[in-house]
Amino acid sequence: MSKTHVTTKVNGDEVEFLCDPRETLLDVLRDRLGLTGAKEGCGTGDCGACSVTVDGRLVCSCLMLGVEAEGKEIGTVEGIAQGETLHPLQKKFIEYAALQCGICTPGILIAAKSLLEKNPAPTETEVRYWLAGNLCRCTGYDKIIRAVMDTAAEMREAS
Amino acid sequence: MALDSSKTTGFKYVGTRPNRPDGLDKVTGRAKFGADATAPGMLFAAIKRSPHAHAKIVKIDASKALAMEGVKAVVTRADFAEGLTGEDWNILENVMAGDTALYDGHAVAAVAATSALIAKDAIKAIEVEYQILPHVTDVDKAIEPDAPVIRAGAADASVPEGLHPNVVRYYESGHGDVEAGFAEADLVIEEHFTTEATHQGYIEPHACLGTLGGDGKGELWCCTQGHWNVQKVCAALLGLETSQLRVTASEIGGGFGGKTTVFIEPVALALSRKANRPVKLVMTRSEVFRASGPTSSTSMNVKIGMKKDGTITAAQGIFRLQGGAFPGAPCDMTAMCAFAPYNLKNVHQVGYDVITNRPKQAAYRAPGSPMAAFAVESVMDELCNQLGLDPIEVRLKNASHEGTTANFGITWPRIGLVETLEAAKAHPHYAAPLKPGQGRGISCGFWFNHGGETSVSLAMSEDGSAQIMVGTPDIGGSRASMALMAAEVLGIPYENIRCTIADTSSLGYNEISHGSRVTYASGLATIKAAEAAVEELCRRAAAKWDIPAEAVYWEDGYAKPSGPNAGDHEPLHITELTADMGATGGPINGHFEATPEGAGVSFATHIVDAEVDPETGATKVVRYTVVQDAGKAIHPTYVEGQFQGGAAQGIGWALNEEYIYGEDGRLQNAGFLDYRIPVASDLPFIDTVIVEVPNPGHPFGVRGVGETSICPPLAAIANAVSNAVGVRMRQLPMRPARVLEALESKNG
Numbered sequence: 001m002s003k004t005h006v007t008t009k010v011n012g013d014e015v016e017f018l019c020d021p022r023e024t025l026l027d028v029l030r031d032r033l034g035l036t037g038a039k040e041g042c043g044t045g046d047c048g049a050c051s052v053t054v055d056g057r058l059v060c061s062c063l064m065l066g067v068e069a070e071g072k073e074i075g076t077v078e079g080i081a082q083g084e085t086l087h088p089l090q091k092k093f094i095e096y097a098a099l100q101c102g103i104c105t106p107g108i109l110i111a112a113k114s115l116l117e118k119n120p121a122p123t124e125t126e127v128r129y130w131l132a133g134n135l136c137r138c139t140g141y142d143k144i145i146r147a148v149m150d151t152a153a154e155m156r157e158a159s
Numbered sequence: 160m161a162l163d164s165s166k167t168t169g170f171k172y173v174g175t176r177p178n179r180p181d182g183l184d185k186v187t188g189r190a191k192f193g194a195d196a197t198a199p200g201m202l203f204a205a206i207k208r209s210p211h212a213h214a215k216i217v218k219i220d221a222s223k224a225l226a227m228e229g230v231k232a233v234v235t236r237a238d239f240a241e242g243l244t245g246e247d248w249n250i251l252e253n254v255m256a257g258d259t260a261l262y263d264g265h266a267v268a269a270v271a272a273t274s275a276l277i278a279k280d281a282i283k284a285i286e287v288e289y290q291i292l293p294h295v296t297d298v299d300k301a302i303e304p305d306a307p308v309i310r311a312g313a314a315d316a317s318v319p320e321g322l323h324p325n326v327v328r329y330y331e332s333g334h335g336d337v338e339a340g341f342a343e344a345d346l347v348i349e350e351h352f353t354t355e356a357t358h359q360g361y362i363e364p365h366a367c368l369g370t371l372g373g374d375g376k377g378e379l380w381c382c383t384q385g386h387w388n389v390q391k392v393c394a395a396l397l398g399l400e401t402s403q404l405r406v407t408a409s410e411i412g413g414g415f416g417g418k419t420t421v422f423i424e425p426v427a428l429a430l431s432r433k434a435n436r437p438v439k440l441v442m443t444r445s446e447v448f449r450a451s452g453p454t455s456s457t458s459m460n461v462k463i464g465m466k467k468d469g470t471i472t473a474a475q476g477i478f479r480l481q482g483g484a485f486p487g488a489p490c491d492m493t494a495m496c497a498f499a500p501y502n503l504k505n506v507h508q509v510g511y512d513v514i515t516n517r518p519k520q521a522a523y524r525a526p527g528s529p530m531a532a533f534a535v536e537s538v539m540d541e542l543c544n545q546l547g548l549d550p551i552e553v554r555l556k557n558a559s560h561e562g563t564t565a566n567f568g569i570t571w572p573r574i575g576l577v578e579t580l581e582a583a584k585a586h587p588h589y590a591a592p593l594k595p596g597q598g599r600g601i602s603c604g605f606w607f608n609h610g611g612e613t614s615v616s617l618a619m620s621e622d623g624s625a626q627i628m629v630g631t632p633d634i635g636g637s638r639a640s641m642a643l644m645a646a647e648v649l650g651i652p653y654e655n656i657r658c659t660i661a662d663t664s665s666l667g668y669n670e671i672s673h674g675s676r677v678t679y680a681s682g683l684a685t686i687k688a689a690e691a692a693v694e695e696l697c698r699r700a701a702a703k704w705d706i707p708a709e710a711v712y713w714e715d716g717y718a719k720p721s722g723p724n725a726g727d728h729e730p731l732h733i734t735e736l737t738a739d740m741g742a743t744g745g746p747i748n749g750h751f752e753a754t755p756e757g758a759g760v761s762f763a764t765h766i767v768d769a770e771v772d773p774e775t776g777a778t779k780v781v782r783y784t785v786v787q788d789a790g791k792a793i794h795p796t797y798v799e800g801q802f803q804g805g806a807a808q809g810i811g812w813a814l815n816e817e818y819i820y821g822e823d824g825r826l827q828n829a830g831f832l833d834y835r836i837p838v839a840s841d842l843p844f845i846d847t848v849i850v851e852v853p854n855p856g857h858p859f860g861v862r863g864v865g866e867t868s869i870c871p872p873l874a875a876i877a878n879a880v881s882n883a884v885g886v887r888m889r890q891l892p893m894r895p896a897r898v899l900e901a902l903e904s905k906n907g
Contacts, residue, residue: 020274020276022276023276027275030194030195031275035188036188036191036192036194036195037187037188037189038188039192039194039362039363039412040194040364040441041362041363041364041412041444041831042444042830042831043443043444044444044830044831044832046830046831046832047362047444047831049362076188077186077187077188078187078188078189080187081187086183086186086187090186090187093182093186094178094179094182094183094186095178096796097176097179097636097796097797097799097800099182099185099186100413100634100635100636100797100800100804101361101362101363101410101411101412101413101414101634101635102181102185102190102410102412103192103361103362103363103410103412103413104362104412105185105186106188109186125840127839128839128840128842129839129840131838131839131840132838132839132840132841133838134838134839135362135831135836135838136362136839137359137360137361137362137413137415137804137808137836138413138635138800138804139800139803139804139807140803140804140806140807140837140842140845141807141837141838141839141842142803142842142844142845143796143799143800143803144839145839145844146844
C-alpha cells in the first residue's frame with residue numbers, strides 16, 4: 001500500500017513523515033518520529049497512556065490516524081518541560097511520588113496539564129473525573145490527585 | 160573494627176522521603192520501557208492464536224504468509240527445543256502450543272515481517288486446521304465426574320487417589336481436632352464463597368526485542384520482573400547455553416506478579432534466529448488478557464466455630480483454585496494464609512489446584528491470599544454480627560503473636576498483627592459515624608514475604624560517590640530505597656549514589672522481583688556490599704596511619720581512629736580515601752551474594768466504609784484506611800504508595816473485575832472497556848498507617864510491603880457491603896446486579 005506524505009508540528013518543531021494510512025498517530029509518533037514518551041496501553045482509547053494534544057485538544061493518539069495530523073500542532077510529554085525547567089506538574093509528580101512504575105505518567109501529565117489550562121482551580125472531584133480516562137494500576141490515584149491539586153494551587157499563587 | 164550496621168533507630172537517611180533517582184526520566188518521557196527499544200534492521204512480530212478453548216491442532220499451513228512481501232520468518236512449535244521436562248516443558252507448552260490448543264488465545268504460530276502491519280496481515284494468512292475438543296472453564300465443573308480431562312497424567316504425587324484428573328495438586332495441613340472444637344462452640348457458621356479470575360492489569364503490555372544468531376549468542380531486552388529467570392527459561396526453550404544469552408530489563412510498566420514468567424520472549428528469539436535479524440514483539444491489550452496470566456478463580460468452603468465471648472474453637476477451610484491449563488494455582492498458599500491471623504487450637508485446611516481450559520494463571524500480588532482472607536474474614540464478620548461482638552476486639556482476642564503456633568505449623572517469630580489491630584482500633588476512622596446506606600468492614604490479611612537468591616555489587620568512584628548494581632527490576636521506586644540504605648552505611652549523601660538495574664552479564668544471579676523481596680533482600684545485600692566497601696576504606700585509612708585495621712572505625716563518611724591507643728589522627732573523609740585508591744591498593748568495591756532467609760512476614764488490618772445505591776446496586780467506597788506492618792519504612796512515601804495501590808487493586812477485584820467466559824469457552828471481555836479496573840473517580844483518598852515492628856532478619860528491620868496490602872481488601876469491602884445491605888455477600892465481584900439481587904432477596 002502506498003504511503004502518504006504528512007507535514008505537521010510536534011512540540012513546536014515542523015516534521016514530515018510518510019505513513020501507511022492505517023497507522024495511528026501513536027504509531028507515527030513512536031515508530032517514525034522516535035517520540036516514545038506516549039505509550040500504547042490498550043490501543044482502544046480506554047487507558048489514556050497515549051494522551052497527546054492536537055491543536056490544544058486532549059486526545060488518545062491511538063484513536064487518531066497519522067494522516068490526520070496534517071497541518072496540526074501536536075503536543076507530547078517530551079514537549080512539556082521548557083529546556084531544563086520542568087513544568088510544575090512534572091516537579092510535583094516527582095515530589096509527591098505520584099508515580100510508581102511510571103508507564104501511565106506521560107499520559108496523566110498531558111491530561112492534567114490540559115485540565116489546568118482550562119480550569120486553574122479544579123475541585124478534587126473535577127480532577128478525579130478529568131483523569132478518569134487515564135488508568136493507573138500502581139498508585140490508587142491518591143498521590144496523583146494530591147500532586148495535581150497542589151500544582152494548581154501553586155500555579156494560581158504564581159500567576 | 161566492628162562492622163555491623165544493624166540498627167532500628169537513629170537513622171540519618173533511612174526513613175526520609177527524597178525524590179526518586181529516576182524521577183526526571185519518568186516525567187519527561189525518556190525512560191525506556193519494553194516497547195521503546197529499537198535496533199538496526201529490526202523486524203516486527205505478531206502471534207497467531209487459537210480461537211478455540213480446546214482443540215487438536217491438525218495442520219498449520221504458513222505458505223501463504225511466507226509468500227507475502229515483507230514476511231521474513233514464521234515459527235511454530237517445531238522451532239523450539241525438544242525433550243524438555245518439568246516447568247520448562249509447561250512454559251514451552253504455554254508459550255507455543257504443541258499438538259493441542261488448551262485455551263482461547265493459546266499461541267500456535269508467529270510471524271516476523273518488515274512492519275507491524277505486514278506481520279498482522281500475515282498471521283491472518285496462516286491457515287490452521289483444528290479438531291475441536293470438549294472444554295471446561297469453571298473450577299467446580301472441572302472436577303465433576305463427567306468433566307473433560309484436559310491433560311491426562313498432569314497430576315503430581317500429592318493428589319490422593321479417586322479425585323478427578325483435573326485436580327493436579329493437593330495440599331492439606333492443620334492441627335488439633337476440629338470436630339471436637341466445633342462441638343465446643345456456641346455458634347458455628349459454614350459458608351461457600353466464590354471469586355472470579357482477575358488480571359494484574361499492568362498498563363504496559365508485555366514487550367521485548369530479541370536478537371539471536373546461529374552462533375547461539377543472543378541479546379534480549381524485555382519488560383520483566385526477573386531477567387535472570389527470563390535468561391534461564393529462554394535458554395532452555397531455545398536450546399542455548401544460559402550464559403550466551405544476555406538479558407536486559409527495561410523499565411517496567413507494572414507487573415504485580417504477572418511479569419514473573421515468560422510469554423513472548425522465546426518467540427521473538429526463535430523468529431530472530433530464523434530471520435537472522437532483531438525482532439520486536441509487543442502484545443496487544445487483548446492478547447494480555449487472553450494469553451498472559453490472570454489470577455486463579457476460586458470456590459471455597461469455610462467453617463468457623465466461636466464461643467459467645469469471641470474465642471474461636473475451631474476453623475476449617477476447603478479451597479479450590481482454578482489455575483488455567485497448567486499446574487501451579489497457589490492452592491497451598493491460599494490454604495496456609497487463610498487462618499494465619501488466628502491462634503487456633505483446632506484447624507484444618509485443604510487446597511486443590513484444578514486445571515481448566517483457560518490461560519495459565521500467574522502470580523498476582525500475594526498469590527492466593529486475598530481470596531482466602533475473603534472467605535475467612537467474611538465468616539468472622541458474620542460470627543461477630545450474630546454474637547454482637549466488636550470485630551476488632553474479636554480479632555485481638557484470637558490474634559496470632561510471637562510464640563503461638565501458626566495454622567500451617569510454624570511457630571511465629573516477632574510479628575506485628577496485634578499492633579496493626581490496635582492502631583486500627585485507635586484510628587479516628589473506626590469511631591467515625593456512618594451515614595444511612597453505608598456499611599463498615601474490617602479485615603486482617605497475611606503474606607509470607609520472601610528472600611531469595613540475591614547479588615549486589617557496589618563500586619566507589621574517585622570523587623567519593625558510589626554506584627550500586629542491583630538485579631531486581633525497579634517496579635515502584637526501589638532504586639530510591641537502595642540508595643537510602645547505601646547512604647546510611649557509607650555516610651554519604653543519598654544524591655551521591657547511583658543505583659542501576661544490571662543486566663544478566665554484569666552481575667551474578669538474582670531471583671525475580673517477587674514475594675515483596677526487593678527492599679528486604681536486595682536491600683540487605685546493598686547494606687552488606689556497602690559494609691564491605693567501608694571495611695576496605697577503613698583498611699586504607701589504617702595503612703595511611705600505619706595502625707592495625709581493627710583500630711579504625713567508620714562514622715558518617717569518615718574513617719576515625721577508634722581510641723587513644725590508636726593514635727592521634729585527623730579523621731579521613733571518604734573522598735580522601737577514594738581519591739588515590741588506585742595507588743593505595745586499587746579500586747574500592749563491595750559485593751554481596753547470598754540467599755537471605757530472614758524475610759519477615761507481614762500482617763495488615765484494613766477499615767472500609769462502603770455506600771450502596773439501593774436503586775442501582777452500585778457500590779462506592781467512601782472511606783478507606785490501610786494499617787500495615789512495614790518492619791521499617793525505608794522510604795515512607797513509597798511504602799504508602801504500596802499500601803494504596805494494593806487497596807485500589809483490591810477494590811477493583813471486589814467490585815468490578817472478572818474474567819467472563821462464554822459457553823464457547825472464549826473470553827468475552829478482553830479489553831479495558833469491558834474489564835473495568837478502578838479509575839480516579841471511583842476511589843476516595845486512601846489513608847495509611849505505617850506500623851513498624853522491626854524484622855530481626857534485616858539489618859534495618861525491613862519487612863516486604865508490596866503484597867500484604869492486597870490481602871484484606873476483598874474481605875473488608877465485602878464486609879462493608881454486607882453490613883450496608885444486610886445480606887452476606889459470598890460471591891465476588893459484587894457487581895451492581897448481584898447487590899440488587901441480594902437486596903431483593905432480603906426484601907422478599
